[in-house]
Amino acid sequence: MRISTQSFYAQSMSALGSQQQQLFRVQQQLAAGxxxxxxxxxxxxxxxxxxxxxxxxxxxxxxxxxxxxxxxxxxxxxxxxxxxxxxxxxxxxxxxxxxxxxxxxxxxxxxxxxxxxxxxxxxxxxxxxxxxxxxxxxxxxxxxxxxxxxxxxxxxxxxxxxxxxxxxxxxxxxxxxxxxxxxxxxxxxxxYVSSAGAANTGSGVFGPVGLTDATAANYGKDFTISFAGGNYTVTTQDTPPVVAATGPYVSGTPISFGGLQLKMSGTPADGDTFQVATARNxxxxxxxxxxxxxxxxxxxxxxxxxxxxxxxxxxxxxxxxxxxxxxxxxxxxxxxxxxxxxxxxxxxxxxxxxxxxxxxxxxxxxxLDPASAISEYLQRETSLKATQQTFARLHSIALFNYL
Missing domain, CATH: 1.20.1330.10 (f41 fragment of flagellin, N-terminal domain)
Structure with a gap:
């Protein structure tokens, strides 16, 4: 099969372009890493x-x-x-x-x-x-x-x-x-928090609230302690109120109600009240x-x-x-x-x-692996140079050179 000069040039230029493109791609990879x-x-x-x-x-x-x-x-x-x-x-x-x-x-x-x-x-x-x-x-x-x-x-x-x-x-x-x-x-x-009524006129003083029975029927409720005639009455603050305890008041003797115990001293006046309520209330x-x-x-x-x-x-x-x-x-x-x-x-x-x-x-x-990329770059550069030199030598061959 006869290969024409034009076909030879086209194939050679295509090969050179491909190798240059591949070399350029490796260069870009090295630059971008x-x-x-x-x-x-x-x-x-x-x-x-x-x-x-x-x-x-x-x-x-x-x-x-x-x-x-x-x-x-x-x-x-x-x-x-x-x-x-x-x-x-x-x-x-x-x-x-x-x-x-x-x-x-x-x-x-x-x-x-x-x-x-x-x-x-x-x-x-x-x-x-x-x-x-x-x-x-x-x-x-x-x-x-x-x-x-x-x-x-x-x-x-x-x-x-x-x-x-x-x-x-x-x-x-x-x-x-x-x-x-x-x-x-x-x-x-x-x-629980205890407090005295604002209208109190006696000298009753309360101490800390003690817990005696957390399973008592009225435990967890709020209470009011009122005094009259030397006696105390403890009622819940429900509606209607429920009597939780009652008895004669003796200064220094604890008052027990709803699983709680409150020690009071002094002399409360008739009508004096004290509240014993949960902290939230x-x-x-x-x-x-x-x-x-x-x-x-x-x-x-x-x-x-x-x-x-x-x-x-x-x-x-x-x-x-x-x-x-x-x-x-x-x-x-x-x-x-x-x-x-x-x-x-x-x-x-x-x-x-x-x-x-x-x-x-x-x-x-x-x-990118730099060592591998550099090695590939050198290989493609060598290959491109060899191709260019081969093309130049073949390009210089003509019948007139031998006449």
């Missing part, structure tokens, strides 16, 4: 690389979310540590106020200090994250959650929403706690409890006799139980924050491990 330049080079590997890249992007996003969640929880933890310190100081002030040698002026001074602590606690409850978002306002984070009303009390203006953040594939975490759950709640295990607002204590400390004892002293003693007892319950609740929330922060750290460790595994796998799929 990847095995394939387009998905068409290796569709299966390209699909795998895309999936791994997406997984790595998701991992990076979750890591960023965990970082923001950790910051939010850290800010809340700092605020609650301040609240804990303030409440501990209040408990110390209450102990000081129980000193019988203090004068009315001394107690008024303690009331001023307690008011300052109350203001500090409200400021902590209205703490923000530095960007104008209040930590304990729930979903209403643009406004301060605790606001003073016309009567001087502190009202919660937020809601009970918790801001959630997706910190892993199947894990959403609350990064905030609402103010009502923190400062106006008690734990389920909080015990006795008033869970720590700000209100502090306000009541401030009012009690400002009330002079001079000229009030035993009745005034009894009022102060009972107010201090009630406050001590309520501030302890509030303090325990804040500690529980703080513990919950610590648990969430520990979980984030564990997720960060696992996420970093997964990210490294994915990165290594992606490297196996995409990354």
């Amino acid at each position: 990847t095995k394939f330049l387009t998905p068409a080079d290796d569709p299966v590997a390209a699909a795998r690389a895309l999936g791994v890249s997406q997984a790595m992007a998701e991992s990076a996003q979750y890591a960023s979310s965990r970082s923001r969640a950790m910051l939010s929880l850290s800010q809340e933890e700092t605020a609650l540590k301040s609240a804990t310190s303030i409440m501990q100081n209040m408990k110390t002030l209450a102990v000081q106020a129980g000193n019988g040698t203090l004068s009315d002026a001394d107690r008024a001074s303690l009331a001023t200090t307690l008011q300052s602590n109350l203001d500090q606690l409200v400021n902590v409850a209205n703490a923000d994250d530095g960007n104008g978002q209040f930590l304990f306002a729930g979903f209403k984070s643009a406004s301060p959650p605790f606001v003073a009303d016309a009567a001087g009390g502190i009202q919660y203006m937020g809601d009970q929403g918790q801001r959630l953040m997706q910190i892993d594939v199947s894990r959403q975490m609350a990064t905030t706690d609402d103010g009502r759950s923190v400062f106006q709640s008690v734990q389920g295990g909080a015990g 006795a008033g869970t607002d720590v700000f209100a409890a502090i306000g009541d204590m401030i009012t009690a400390l400002k009330k002079p004892l001079t000229g009030g006799g035993d009745a005034a002293k009894a009022d102060l003693s009972n107010a201090l007892s009630t406050f001590n139980v309520k501030i302890t319950n509030a303090h325990d609740n804040v500690l529980t929330v703080t513990s919950s924050i610590g648990s969430r922060m520990n979980e984030i750290e564990a997720l960060n460790t696992g996420g970093a491990s997964r990210f490294l595994i994915d990165k290594s796998y992606l490297s196996e799929i995409e990354d």
Whole structure:
């Protein structure tokens, strides 16, 4: 078969172009450091690389979310540590106020200090994250959650929403706690709280509530103890009330009712009442409890006799139980924050491990072996040069060179 000069040139140029293209492709691979330049080079590997890249992007996003969640929880933890310190100081002030040698002026001074602590606690409850978002306002984070009303009390203006953040594939975490759950709640295990009636005129003083029988018929209910004619009557606060116990009053002798026991001393007047209620029903607002204590400390004892002293003693007892319950609740929330922060750290460790595994796998799929690529490049370059030289020699062959 005769091969024409035109056909020879066409075939030679095609071969040269193909080799140049292959050499150029190896050059691009070396420059990019990847095995394939387009998905068409290796569709299966390209699909795998895309999936791994997406997984790595998701991992990076979750890591960023965990970082923001950790910051939010850290800010809340700092605020609650301040609240804990303030409440501990209040408990110390209450102990000081129980000193019988203090004068009315001394107690008024303690009331001023307690008011300052109350203001500090409200400021902590209205703490923000530095960007104008209040930590304990729930979903209403643009406004301060605790606001003073016309009567001087502190009202919660937020809601009970918790801001959630997706910190892993199947894990959403609350990064905030609402103010009502923190400062106006008690734990389920909080015990009974005793308090004296506002209209009492006697000198009856109650002690701590003791538990004697948690299986008693009326255990868990709220009670009212009333005095008349030297006798006491304990009734539940149901509708209608049920008599839980009755008998003659003897100072210093415990009164038993509903699986509970309350020791009382002094001389209650006819018509005096005392409430023994579960912590949830006795008033869970720590700000209100502090306000009541401030009012009690400002009330002079001079000229009030035993009745005034009894009022102060009972107010201090009630406050001590309520501030302890509030303090325990804040500690529980703080513990919950610590648990969430520990979980984030564990997720960060696992996420970093997964990210490294994915990165290594992606490297196996995409990354070019430099030694192999350089060797291929040199081979193709040598082959191209040889082809070019062969073409040049054949091109110079002509019959006229031999005449």
